[in-house]
Amino acid sequence: MFYAAEDNNVIKVSILIPVYNVEKYLKQCLCSVVNQTLKEIEIICVDDGSTDSSGQILDDYAQKDSRIKVLHKENSGYGDSLNRALETAQGEYIGILESDDFAEPDMYEFLYQIAVSESLDCVKSNYYRYSEEGRVYHEALRNCDYGVVFSADENMEKFFTGAINIWAGIYRREFLLKNDIRFLCTPGASYQDLSFWFKVYVSAERSCFTKRAFINYRVDNSASSVKSKDKVFFICDEVAECKKYLYRTNRSLDVFYPRLIKIMYAVYRWNANRIAVSHLKEFMNRIVPEMKEDKQGRYMDRTIFEDWQWEEFRCMVELSDAFIRMQYIQRGNELCENNKVYGQMIVKYLCDRDIYIYGAGKYGKRLKHLLRQNGYNREIRYLVSEIDDCKKEGNVTCITDASLDKQKVVVVAVADVVKKVDMLEKAREQGFQQVFAIDDVIRNLFEK
Template identity: 30%
Template sequence: MNKVSVIIPVYNVEKYLRQCLDSVINQTLQEIEIICIDDGSSDGSWLILEEYASRDYRIRILNQKNAGAGAARNRGLELATGEYLSFLDSDDFFEQNMLELAYAKAKEDDADIVVFRADFYWNNSDYFKPAPWTLQKKRIPAICPFAGTDIMGNPFRAFIGWAWDKLFRTAFIREKGYLFQEQRTSNDLLFVFSAVTDAKRITILDETLAHQRRAISSSLSVTREKSWDCFYYALIALREHLQRVGSFEKFKRDYIDYALHFSLWNINSIKGPAYEKLYNKLKGEWFKELGIEQLNAQDFEVKSEYQQYRYIKRTPFFFYKRLVVIVPIIQKIDSICRYFRDYGMLCTLQYIMGKIKKMVSCKLRRQAAGK
């Protein structure tokens, strides 16, 4: 039996796919299978998969009509034979010892889920940016393993709803029947947070072992424009799951706090015609449907988020889009203050320096392009 099944959905990533695959086939843990599902790529991704599969017997490749990463991961889940499951996006990459360390930790603590740290790799500047907020130890029990219901801090803020910075016990996932939502974006939120809140044995590996590639991508912007409502359906599906298993009342306040946070992240990071559509939906229906109107200001963790919610509720879109230019400034100040409070001076300085380096790099590229 393979120790780990690594499931990789692939779509039009010929530029980055080799680095992704190399990071997996060169893992120090050798007893693995690698399941790659090509989601209808129109570039050279399939040819690269065929090349790697011909060289490494552990690689299984399949293709399907374009249906999104959620559908591709679900197909990989059906085929997986490993004791544990790992998910990796095809433009990201792992540290060479990630699977060995995560599997050893899983066995040591008999864990349903192992959560480790990740950072962001800025492809344009070859810079790795720490992301301490992706695993917030202050929110979780000091002793591992622990149950999802033991998390006293908000579990939806303690971890991020990504699948690729976690290792999952295959038997646990199949027993519970978890699947990824087959929608274009936010397709892993339901899977991850259902597993986290249901799990009886979660453990932490406090090392940075995965790298998410961050690069300017017009295709990603187009995808988000078309799928601007996916986050809402993910949140609704998560609430329905919590209600079905009887844990919603325990997590209700945390869920609503996170629903506001994730809703605002989406509206603050989208552009084009979808921006006004999303604004009007949140203002007219979705804030109420998500339960946000049930809570008071003191119930929300980040006060600037509640303030923005109030602005949206009170302000027509025509005026809000002019007012909103100051929102990023308020959020940045609030973000720096929370970084300092949660992670101390060193991480705060790294955070600020990362922002400065990114701005300088962008300016130099613009200057070079103008010559």
């Protein structure tokens, strides 16, 4: 359903869509915005020099719906595309939509009503993880308070625990302009939403979260690693931009810099899991001096890290060679003589412990096989988050089963970083006192 905008309509939300070679998903994305229940919108699409039919698709939609504005330009990157769209936008609020995702029909009406009623700078929501097999509700803001208006310095602990994304909410345009919140322009860069996200959160005086989900975030290709060497260090540029913004805008360093150190650890750890292993050592050589400097600096706050996070942070800084070896093991690559050596070491660490393996997929089964190969003879039971997570084969139990022995060690065995964090938290919530990921076990071995 297309719409002809009236000249005297006040634009309530400007929806910015950066586009580059996404012809496969673009129509679904555009249909989701032209069919929004909020009609007083403008849709600004920036074609970043696409070489497929994306540009033509945008022009075709713009001819049918006068709310769509298309900017064609030479390829200059994601950040520059969104900055140009921001300069063009006239809406009271700004929404950002990735061109391979799509929104629920009432997204912008629902968020706009909350924003206006509470005079918000920013309102954020949860989202759906979407693939061709279906979608799953992802409560990225589960540790936050819903429906409560606050600023970052009033609720620091929960404010920075939500997922780093910029597309699950809307932002007051005047607030962005006043606080000089723009994207970092680095041609060909990735992860350029980090510094925008950080700038919003340290600047917003009135923010609010809703439990509802609206964005269908496509995860079909989310596990692919970064193959191009040129993209390895862009996350470092984003972290540097966050630090510069704190100094440039005279934000309270005592309040915000410790949180930025924790964010730096999280995104560097995430990037290390994604980049091609051939680039890993070079990446570690780049980030370790920075992490070490911050670890020893005046703004380091150990208390805001969970114990397992702090140990991982310390491992990355002080035992970077061991950290690299862990990455090779996790990805099934041999770094030294053979994996049998590591299997023997893992068994040595776990030999006098009764364990559950949390994760019954390929990674969990690989761990069990490795243990058995190297002489671990105790009973091994798999735990899963939901009993439907895997086939109902022998020795599979749901993590919430009250009969489980809380004195046993839970070893999380999963390759996906996001799932690993969720599983670690869930196991601790169930009352298990000794919870490790398999890389934690290996790290402990290297430290001995």
